[in-house]
Amino acid sequence: MSDFFKGLSKVKYEGSESKNPLAYRHYNKDEIVAGKRMEDHIRPAIAYWHTFAAEGGDPFGGRTFDRPWYDKGMEGAKLKAEVAFEFFDLLDVPFFCFHDVDIAPEGATLAESNKNVREIGDIFAKKMEQTGTKLLWGTANLFSNRRYMAGAATNPDPDVFAYAAGQVKNVLELTHELGGQNYVLWGGREGYETLLNTKVGHEADQMARFLHLVIDHAKKIGFDGTILIEPKPQEPSKHQYDFDVATVYGFLQRYGLEKEVKCNIEVGHAFLAGHSFEHELAIASSLGMLGSVDANRNDLQSGWDTDQFPNNAGEMALAFYYILKQGGLGKGGFNFDAKVRRQSLDPADLLYGHIGGLDTLARGLKGAAALIADGEFDRLLDERYAGWDSGMGKDILAGKLSLAEIADRVHAENINPQPRSGRQEYLENLVNRFV
Template sequence: MSTPFIGNQAYFPGIDAIPFEGRGSDNPLAFKVYDAGKRIGDRTMAEHLRFAVCYWHSFCGNGSDPFGPGTRAYPWDAVGGGLAGAEAKLDAAFEFFTKLGVPYWCFHDIDLAPDADDIATYERNLKHMVGLAKARQEATGMKLLWGTANLFSHPRYMNGASTNPDFAVVARAAVQVKNALDATVELGGANYVFWGGREGYASLHNTDMKRELAHMARFLTMARDYGRSIGFEGNFLIEPKPMEPMKHQYDFDSATCTGFLREHGLDGDFKLNIEANHATLSGHSFEHDLQVAADAGLLGSIDANRGNPQNGWDTDQFPSDLYDTVGAMMVVLRQGGLAPGGLNFDAKVRRESTDPADLFMAHIGGMDAFARGLEVAHALLADSPWEGWRRERYASFDAGEGKAFADGALDLAALRDLAEKAGEPTQRSGRQEQYENLVNQYLQR
């Protein structure tokens, strides 16, 4: 049975609503694990995972890379540019969303609407497309996970946006952020994201880093105040990334962003949107950056993808590593979930994948990978000895002298005297392999 969509034609002919067929299925256009209504603990898979499709890679990306032009020509491209092309792309996007069966989507301002150097034209284009997107949301039940502004592609932003040394560029960036916030509120967006883009430096020789960071904080504060003034009640999100396109990005990783937000008094309104590929580029694991954000009370949302360690740059591949998805969902479940954030597939099909069906198969694989990660993570936390092992490892701090230390009731001299009294500590194994084996055991169930 075909899923209804708004538009004059089917941009994905021959592909109907993606069904759940279970692990015995060989159908590449069916879910093997992701069953939206299946309950895991106190919520359904859909409620836990809150999947979103990104507009930029999925409907704007043509497969180009630094070494060659695009390899994909989608049917909606034949309409041409301008508003007519944007409208066709919107129809294709909502057809895809509804056939895939995701509840959310995400966009940059100039993904959705044609850009223009003339501010009035840019604003008119965006307002027009937001109106159409709102109608399609109402007709299909789709919701906006988050909106954002592209402050990195246009040449005016070659030296940054809010951190640009030219005030005129900072002011021009405010045009896009104001309008993107307006659009996010109009579409009922649950979050608003800032990705640093070119907020960083290429060389310290010509950079006043302290001043640029102060300007970035001022800009984010102004955006926060404006968003609240127009009724935006969701989270503002910063997306960490260590480098690329700049040599050094100011939002390097979770720890860096946490310190920045706390220094400038923004941690009450801002949280972090953690991308897997950005975490690994910073030298951390995906799970590490998620845990740092969660421990700070700042894990707001996730961009679900992966990198390629052999390439060493931001390849934005669809997630397929079950160890990554189990680790990620362990962090998410321990903090009680992601809402109002979610799992956005900030990922693109490979340059060599040129058929429209490839876009479906990529998302199906990513959704199944996280669904399996959810199943295993929940079982490890609820039914296995995992959490008991971890508590046991720190049990010496739960009573007696260890608890007195943790509570701040001892000084350094007292610790010295206790150590002398106790003698050489007994060696205790960390049993890392036991944990790894348990993950494998539950993955095989």
């Protein structure tokens, strides 16, 4: 046991009237919502990087946090692992996620780096067996080290591609051995800074080849989890090739991979792409691509990815609407890819952020379930598109009518459609009724 969270006790559900800042007011993991435990709907996970590796820096300033494991090499990594599992227990959450460099320091060579990761992985395995905590997903950091300044899979240097492949192989295998339910590929620098020195077609071929290699190796080792791509439009690169869900799907379809990979969708990344979170969920679900979620938000007055904890239950209700309508996230979950602010220095601040985030998810989940159970929202949506269920509309979608035949029918039946209200304000009010 460490003393990092000394004096803090396990967070419990106390109900909406509680004034205890270290208690859940809405997140009751065993509450049955839409026929399933709340925890089984949300499947919450703690992000190892923001929670234990983040230093409080932003684009204009460095470290503000003072953690006892900083700059302590492998001994610090072991202490960090101890603290991490204490935190998982305090919050009573079932999952966590990690990058390789979050859990262990890089060595002088790939072999040394991978050995360090494996050593901490052995500690994880013992802790997971003791506590029952599970791994939602693992991933490799292919963007922080200067070797990746021009990308990893899309780097003009094949040696960088090869190094990244060796890094991913190690983390994919460790994820499999730890029972991880997904593996995520986030192309932090898979894009370009300027077209002046970039062959975009060549880099797309490289990226596809890398993805094929990962999928093939996952099958070879018996990994039956989901391979996920996490879209982001820019930052750190000027333009990233996994811009949004639709872009990712087009890329996968071009290379015959659309049935092999799903998306891990982040709120903040959707916002940077000019979309809402629910837009990305709706598109992903419609394409059969919705795999998992990173829960956070961005500051609307800042131009970068601020990764703040979610706090808008209304928006989260719309998100859960699409998740529930597709039958849940399957092997995915809600990873808190969120960090406390650089002035939030105390260990308790880590608890406050996650408590608030889980309460927001709980409110959104219950709101979405109530909205669906009420039926009015779906009824109005179905009513708006009812013309496509029969007659000419049905024949058009079935490909039974040519363009000329459709035009002839308009003339023969004197079709002269009049606009109908989209009822946006009414629908907004209807959603808010259940939050």
